[in-house]
Amino acid sequence: MAKAKEAKRTRSSVKSFHNYIGGEWVKSSSGESFDNVNPADTTDVIGRFPKSVPEDVDRAVAAAAAAATRWRRTPAPKRAELLFNLAEIIRDNKDQYTREMTREMGKVLKEAGGDVQEAIDCTYYTAGEGRRLHGFTTPAEMPNKFAMCVRQPVGLCGLITPFNFPMAIPSWKLIPALVCGNTVVIKSGEDVPLSTINLVKAAEKAGIPAGVVNVINGHGADVGAALVEHEDVRLISFTGSTATGAKIAEQCARDNKIVSLEMGGKNAIIIMDDADLDNAVEGSLWGAFGTSGQRCTASSRLIVHKKVYKKFVQKLVEKVKALRVGNGLDEKTEVGPVINQRAMDKILSYIEIGQKEDKATLACGGNALTKGEYKNGYFIEPTVFSDVKPGMRVEQEEIFGPVTSVVPFSTLDEAIDIVNGVKYGLSSAIYTQDVNKAFYAMQELYTGICYVNSATIGAEVHLPFGGTKGTGNGHREAGTQVLDIFSEWKSLYIDYSGKLQKAQIDQVEVP
Numbered sequence: 001m002a003k004a005k006e007a008k009r010t011r012s013s014v015k016s017f018h019n020y021i022g023g024e025w026v027k028s029s030s031g032e033s034f035d036n037v038n039p040a041d042t043t044d045v046i047g048r049f050p051k052s053v054p055e056d057v058d059r060a061v062a063a064a065a066a067a068a069t070r071w072r073r074t075p076a077p078k079r080a081e082l083l084f085n086l087a088e089i090i091r092d093n094k095d096q097y098t099r100e101m102t103r104e105m106g107k108v109l110k111e112a113g114g115d116v117q118e119a120i121d122c123t124y125y126t127a128g129e130g131r132r133l134h135g136f137t138t139p140a141e142m143p144n145k146f147a148m149c150v151r152q153p154v155g156l157c158g159l160i161t162p163f164n165f166p167m168a169i170p171s172w173k174l175i176p177a178l179v180c181g182n183t184v185v186i187k188s189g190e191d192v193p194l195s196t197i198n199l200v201k202a203a204e205k206a207g208i209p210a211g212v213v214n215v216i217n218g219h220g221a222d223v224g225a226a227l228v229e230h231e232d233v234r235l236i237s238f239t240g241s242t243a244t245g246a247k248i249a250e251q252c253a254r255d256n257k258i259v260s261l262e263m264g265g266k267n268a269i270i271i272m273d274d275a276d277l278d279n280a281v282e283g284s285l286w287g288a289f290g291t292s293g294q295r296c297t298a299s300s301r302l303i304v305h306k307k308v309y310k311k312f313v314q315k316l317v318e319k320v321k322a323l324r325v326g327n328g329l330d331e332k333t334e335v336g337p338v339i340n341q342r343a344m345d346k347i348l349s350y351i352e353i354g355q356k357e358d359k360a361t362l363a364c365g366g367n368a369l370t371k372g373e374y375k376n377g378y379f380i381e382p383t384v385f386s387d388v389k390p391g392m393r394v395e396q397e398e399i400f401g402p403v404t405s406v407v408p409f410s411t412l413d414e415a416i417d418i419v420n421g422v423k424y425g426l427s428s429a430i431y432t433q434d435v436n437k438a439f440y441a442m443q444e445l446y447t448g449i450c451y452v453n454s455a456t457i458g459a460e461v462h463l464p465f466g467g468t469k470g471t472g473n474g475h476r477e478a479g480t481q482v483l484d485i486f487s488e489w490k491s492l493y494i495d496y497s498g499k500l501q502k503a504q505i506d507q508v509e510v511p
């Protein structure tokens with residue numbers, strides 16, 4: 001009895017959060033809520049968030065539509081000024097946002113700090129575009145005629161974000177959408193709603209007008225789908241699973257919406273026989289187990305030259321076994337939990353597939369950690385499969401957890417074929433001291449990102465981010481390339497000849 005009361009008291013002392021619609025913090029129309037829990041310790045409830053329903057989406061879209069004209073007409077340098085304010089607010093609150101992110105997402109404090117830093121970098125960098133947003137002028141083919149090209153906003157954008165980069169990825173979408181003059185509705189990842197709320201509270205404080213940014217909390221099936229289907233939404237920008245991305249793409253094709261997708265990866269590092277092996281082991285460890293392998297860019301395959309294969313596996317396994325798994329809030333932790341039970345089940349099922357179906361060698365790890373300090377969290381031992389062959393399921397399919405596969409090879413061409421032989425094409429890497437091999441690999445690896453002498457993770461915000469093949473649908477986020485998602489080109493022709501001139505028909509005389 002006493003225990004039940006205690007539990008009730010703790011529950012009711014949990015802080016409630018709201019949706020953000022038209023500049024107001026409001027409850028969901030269903031009145032229902034869901035708990036945001038710490039994946040390292042599910043008894044730690046971070047907050048209660050609105051379990052939104054399609055009516056909430058309707059309201060948010062209406063608010064974004066009402067704010068559109070005013071925001072579009074605000075000069076881009078002025079819009080950018082507010083975004084510079086936003087960057088400063090995020091920077092000033094970095095420590096708080098970092099701790100809260102670790103608590104709701106699980107990644108270790110250093111990495112959560114990197115995530116917030118990526119949002120700061122993205123915001124400063126992209127706000128700078130407010131004074132560029134370059135178009136171009138070009139000669140017209142008729143005399144006394146002027147031609148130029150400018151960017152215009154696409155309109156109302158629906159942004160659907162994942163759990164693994166709780167502040168960086170929302171910022172990759174939100175900031176360019178705003179600098180280009182669009183209004184937005186964000187559907188945040190249901191496992192990490194607080195980081196989006198932190199970002200949007202900062203945007204409110206920075207002076208972004210009511211209705212320009214709206215946030216809906218809740219689950220994909222309830223509200224993500226309603227946002228994708230809403231007739232007033234012009235663009236959907238999605239980062240998440242391949243299965244959900246494919247459904248979104250289908251719906252957007254039916255409704256003729258612009259859609260930008262960033263989905264899975266099965267990224268690989270090639271380790272040549274001339275590589276600095278210790279550096280390659282360090283890189284592999286970081287690329288495979290950073291963020292518990294829950295990055296689209298994670299190094300989930302290590303393609304190792306036969307001459308150094310044995311030594312590499314031995315060195316790697318030694319380091320992997322020494323990794324300290326635990327609560328990300330503990331400064332000593334190197335690998336945090338995975339995000340939730342569903343993720344845990346999926347990862348463990350792949351570990352089983354690796355052993356039973358693929359018959360790869362389990363070089364280390366392979367178990368769920370369920371006792372003592374791990375008992376209330378979603379922890380998995382960092383796991384390495386060796387003797388993996390191209391085509392095995394653990395080599396082909398995205399696992400999105402602390403699992404990597406080591407594949408031996410003999411020639412660089414064979415290694416490149418292995419890297420390219422998956423349905424994804426996000427990131428790749430090669431460790432070599434030979435400049436010819438490095439350039440040849442850079443040319444032949446068919447991925448959106450490629451590293452030399454570094455792991456597959458750690459993209460910087462001022463370069464385009466995205467992948468080939470099943471990773472996306474040809475768009476790139478970050479860099480200036482993201483502007484091509486959130487703006488459309490308008491070609492302008494000004495005829496000052498005072499008469500009708502017919503392009504392609506009138507023959508222009510050389511004077």
Ligand code: UN1
Binds near residue numbers: 118239297298457
């Ligand atoms: C992702 O996993 O979807 O390049 C984003 C990196 C990070 C971003 C990853 N800067 O690893």
